[in-house]
Amino acid sequence: xxxxxxxxxxxxxxxxxxxxxxxxxxxxxxxxxxxxxxxxxxxxxxxxxxxxxxxxxxxxxxxxxxxxxxxxxxxxxxxxxxxxxxxxxxxxxxxxxxxxxxxxxxxxxxxxxxxxxxxxxxxxxxxxxxxxxxxxxxxxxxxxxxxxxxxxxxxxxxxxxxxxxxxxxxxxxxxxxxxxxxxxxxxxxxxxxxxxxxxxxxxxxxxxxxxxxxxxxxxxxxxxxxxxxxxxxxxxxxxxxxxxxxxxxxxxxxxxxxxxxxxxxxxxxxxxxxxxxxxxxxxxxxxxxxxxxxxxxxxxxxxxxxxxxxxxxxxxxxxxxxxxxxxxxxxxxxxxxxxxxxxxxxxxxxxxxxxxxxxxxxxxxxxxxxxxxxxxxxxxxxxxxxxxxxxxxxxxxxxxxxxxxxxxxxxxxxxxxxxxxxxxxxxxxxxxxxxxxxxxxxxxxxxxxxxxxxxxxxxxxxxxxxxxxxxxxxxxxxxxxxxxxxxxxxxxxxxxxxxxxxxxxxxxxxxxxxxxxxxxxxxxxxxxxxxxxxxxxx
Numbered sequence: 400x401x402x403x404x405x406x407x408x409x410x411x412x413x414x415x416x417x418x419x420x421x422x423x424x425x426x427x428x429x430x431x432x433x434x435x436x437x438x439x440x441x442x443x444x445x446x447x448x449x450x451x452x453x454x455x456x457x458x459x460x461x462x463x464x465x466x467x468x469x470x471x472x473x474x475x476x477x478x479x480x481x482x483x484x485x486x487x488x489x490x491x492x493x494x495x496x497x498x499x500x501x502x503x504x505x506x507x508x509x510x511x512x513x514x515x516x517x518x519x520x521x522x523x524x525x526x527x528x529x530x531x532x533x534x535x536x537x538x539x540x541x542x543x544x545x546x547x548x549x550x551x552x553x554x555x556x557x558x559x560x561x562x563x564x565x566x567x568x569x570x571x572x573x574x575x576x577x578x579x580x581x582x583x584x585x586x587x588x589x590x591x592x593x594x595x596x597x598x599x600x601x602x603x604x605x606x607x608x609x610x611x612x613x614x615x616x617x618x619x620x621x622x623x624x625x626x627x628x629x630x631x632x633x634x635x636x637x638x639x640x641x642x643x644x645x646x647x648x649x650x651x652x653x654x655x656x657x658x659x660x661x662x663x664x665x666x667x668x669x670x671x672x673x674x675x676x677x678x679x680x681x682x683x684x685x686x687x688x689x690x691x692x693x694x695x696x697x698x699x700x701x702x703x704x705x706x707x708x709x710x711x712x713x714x715x716x717x718x719x720x721x722x723x724x725x726x727x728x729x730x731x732x733x734x735x736x737x738x739x740x741x742x743x744x745x746x747x748x749x750x751x752x753x754x755x756x757x758x759x760x761x762x763x764x765x766x767x768x769x770x771x772x773x774x775x776x777x778x779x780x781x782x783x784x785x786x787x788x789x790x791x792x793x794x795x796x797x798x799x800x801x802x803x804x805x806x807x808x809x810x811x812x813x814x815x816x817x818x819x820x821x822x823x824x825x826x827x828x829x830x831x832x833x834x835x836x837x838x839x840x841x842x843x844x845x846x847x848x849x850x851x852x853x854x855x856x857x858x859x860x861x862x863x864x865x866x867x868x869x870x871x872x873x874x875x876x877x878x879x880x881x882x883x884x885x886x887x888x889x890x891x892x893x894x895x896x897x898x899x900x901x902x903x904x905x906x907x908x909x910x911x912x913x914x915x916x917x918x919x920x921x922x923x924x925x926x927x928x929x930x931x932x933x934x935x936x937x
Contacts, residue, residue, distance in 0.1 A: 400426075400427055400428070400429050400862075400863050400866055400867075401427060401428055401429070401449040401450060401519055401522065402428075402429045402430075402431065402446065402447060402448050402449050402450070402862075403420055403428055403429070403430050403431070403448075403449070403450045403451075403452065403515065404431045404432070404433060404439060404442055404443075404448045404450070404451045404452070404453075405417055405420070405430065405431070405432045405433070405452045405453075406432075406433045406434075406435070406436060406438075406439045406451060406452070406453035406454065406457075406462070406465065407434070407453070407454045407457070407481070408434055408435055408454065408457045408458055409454075410434060410910075410911055411911065411913065412454075412504075413432050413433075413434055414432070414911050414913075414914040415508075415914070415917075416432075416452065416508075416511070417430055417432040417914075418914060418917060418918060419508055419512070420512070420515070421878055422878075423512060423515075425876040425878050425879065426870070426876065427519070428519070429851045429852075429862065429863075429866065431448070431850055431852065435457060435458070435459065435460075436453075436457055436459060436460035436461070436462070436464070436465040437459060437460060439451070439453070439465060440460075440465070440468060442852075443468070443469060443472050443473065444472075444648070444651065445852055445856075446655070446852045446862060447473060447654075447655030447656075447658060447659075448469070448473060448476055449475075449476060449477065449522060450476070450477045450478075450479065450515060450518055450519070450522075451465075451466075451469060451476060451477070451478045451479070452479045452481055452511070452515065453465060453466070453478065453479070453480060453481065454480075454481055454482055455480050455482040456482065462480055462482070463496075466478045466480075466496055466499065467496075470496070470497070470498070472648070472652065473652075473655065474618045474619070475498075475522075475615070475618070475656075475659060476498065477498045477499075477500075477518045477521070477522065478496070478498060478499045478500070479499075479500045479501075479502060479511075479514055479515065479518065480499065480500065480501045480502065481502050481503075481504055481511065482501075482502075482503065482504060483503065483504045483505070500514060500518070502514060523666065546574050547574045547575070547576055547623060547625070548625045548626070550570055550571075550574055550576075551576075551623055551624075551625040551633070551635065552625055552627065552628070554567075554635075554683075554686050554687075555625070555627060555633065555686060555687060555690045556687060557687055564580040564581070564683065567580050567683060568580045576623045577621045577623075578621055578622075578623060578635060578637055579621075579637065580683055582637050582680070583637070583679075583680025583681055583682060584635050584636065584637055584680060584681060584682075584683060584686065585635070585636040585637065585649075585650075585653065585676065585677045585679075585680055585681070586633065586634070586635060586636070586676065586677045586681070586686070586689055586690055586693055587612075587633065587634040587636060587653065587657065587674055587675070587676040587677075588631055588632070588633055588674065588675045588676070588690070588693040588694065589608065589612065589631060589632035589633070589634075589660075589672050589673070589674050590631045590632075590672065590673050590674075590675075591630070591631075591670060591671070591672055601630070604668055604670060605626045605630065605632065606626075607667070607668055608632050608664055608668065608670060608672060609624040609625075609626065609632050609634075611660055611663050611664055611667065611668075612624065612632065612634060612657075612660045613634070615656050615659050615660050615663070616634065616636065616653065616656055616660075618656075619638060619639055619649070619652055620636045620637060620638055620639060620649075620652075620653070621636070621637045621638075621639055622634050622635060622636045622637075623635050629694075632672075633690070635686075636653065637680075650676070650677075650678055650679070650710060653676055654676070654708050654710060657674045657676070657708045658708060658861075658863060660672075660674075661674070661706040661708070665706070671706050672706060673706055673707045673708075673709070674707070674708045674709065675693045675709045675710075675711065676693070676708070676709075676710055676711065677689060677693070677710075677711055678710045678711050678712035679712075689711075691729075692711060693711060706864075707861055707864055708861055727753070727769065727770055727773050728773065730749050730752070730753060731753075731773045731774065731777050733745075733749055734746055734749045734750060734777060735777055735781070737749070738781065738818060738819070738822065741822065741823075743819050743822075743823075746815075746819070747815070750774070750811075750812075750815055753770055753773075753774055754774075754808050754811065754812070756770060757770055757771055757804055757807075757808055758804065758805060758808060767804065768798065771798055771804075771807060771808075771811075772796075772798070774811055775795040775796055775798075775811065776796070778795060778811065778814045778815060778818065779795050779796060781818055782814075782818070785818075785821065785822075787817075787818070787821050794810070795810065795811070795814060830872055831872070833858070833868075833872075834869065834872045834873060836858070837854065837858060837865075837869065838873075838880070840854075840857065841854075841880065841881055841884055842884050842888075845884060845885050845888055845906070845907045845908045846905065846906055846907065846908050847908065849881050849908060851865065851866055851877065851878075854877070865877070882918065882922065885907040885908055885909075885918075886907075886918070886919060886922050886923065888906070888907050889903055889904075889907045889915070889919060889927065890923075890930065892906060892907075893927055893930055893931045893934070894930075894931065894934040900912055900915070900916065900927045900928060901915075903915070903927065904916075915927070
């Protein structure tokens with residue numbers, strides 16, 4: 400889905416264009432609006448914007464100045480200047496910029512819609528990366544690439560204190576990797592949602608995914624990539640020098656760019672891919688632990704086949720536990736991730752591995768107790784988090800209540816089976832609950848900002864994912880549902896109150912009465928006043 404931002408200080412023009420495009424391609428175009436360049440920049444900080452339709456002359460920041468800021472933040476964004484001024488100087492300046500078009504307001508809405516359709520098609524075609532892939536693979540020496548990959552895999556597996564920063568930098572330079580050890584590094588992990596084995600030539604698909612990702616990211620980031628031992632793509636990133644920006648903007652830039660990579664991979668390769676990325680930069684010695692953390696996050700959060708972009712914004716827990724405790728904790732986290740994502744066979748494999756350790760004859764008592772309570776606490780907390788009740792779940796935390804360790808392990812198995820059964824039967828109900836929550840919020844907050852970006856922020860979704868999820872669960876577009884709710888509420892207010900039309904408009908989320916009137920007539924065939932009069936007659 401592409402995101403269009405309409406910017407004009409004349410509200411009637413902004414609102415009219417917004418209403419026109421909001422219904423133009425609801426499945427492919429998410430429309431936002433702003434009444435000033437400053438407000439437009441706020442949108443830019445919140446989410447990726449693909450197309451900006453803006454006036455050139457505005458109070459404060461002009462459209463030309465706004466475009467310069469847009470191209471700094473989102474270099475792939477296309478800009479269409481819409482102005483009433485046919486002055487050559489403005490047109491000349493606009494034509495000097497990349498990814499920019501110029502239209503006069505006198506050319507009419509049909510022309511504007513045609514140009515936006517053309518720009519969307521240009522963006523779609525730009526995702527077809529086959530030529531770029533072939534050229535990159537031909538130019539790049541395979542031997543040099545293998546050397547780079549070998550070293551990056553080593554960094555992911557271990558970065559010991561004996562590896563000084565000077566030695567690491569020397570190895571990076573020797574392998575023509577442009578990263579700098581004195582700066583923090585960000586990690587991105589990409590996992591195929593479709594089993595990669597479905598492709599006839601898996602190795603080439605993996606390589607193409609990495610080339611596509613690198614070709615988008617390199618606008619603002621130095622990067623290197625590798626296919627890890629699990630067949631996933633991994634990138635190490637750093638902001639380019641001279642393009643210094645706050646960490647939060649760099650992360651936002653990477654998030655938005657990865658959405659473009661997802662669409663390009665789907666368009667060019669037919670591959671669906673999910674990404675997990677670092678929410679902050681890490682020191683080089685932390686690369687292995689952060690890599691493992693991203694893998695765990697993917698197991699926990701990504702498992703529904705949807706191309707998500709998940710950002711790890713939580714700091715790693717403090718170190719200091721023993722090696723054995725860490726090993727147990729890692730396996731417990733794996734089990735939790737498998738259970739959350741419905742990978743039940745993998746869940747049982749790890750569960751049985753730990754349970755068998757509990758029943759070994761030579762197991763140390765302290766270690767057996769530690770292993771048991773790790774398992775019991777994970778199961779108990781999952782029952783609490785999912786709100787599922789079983790009669791004896793509290794006894795899980797009292798090892799002494801059981802006659803033997805064998806008896807205790809038997810009850811662990813029962814609890815695990817109960818959770819698996821509950822998970823299998825509850826997925827559809829959980830999806831319905833999320834949908835009901837979104838619908839309830841919309842119905843109770845019609846006067847507030849109900850843009851796709853805002854609803855995604857409130858429900859902790861990626862905007863594109865929320866749009867697909869809602870359509871999948873309800874069968875209608877989110878924008879259509881919002882319009883329907885607003886019209887229903889407007890009819891109630893018009894028929895049962897003495898509120899003026901502009902007051903009704905405000906209560907259902909329209910600041911401009913003329914915008915509300917146009918929508919009402921479009922959807923009902925009557926103006927608000929005509930509808931009110933018809934209810935009085937009946």
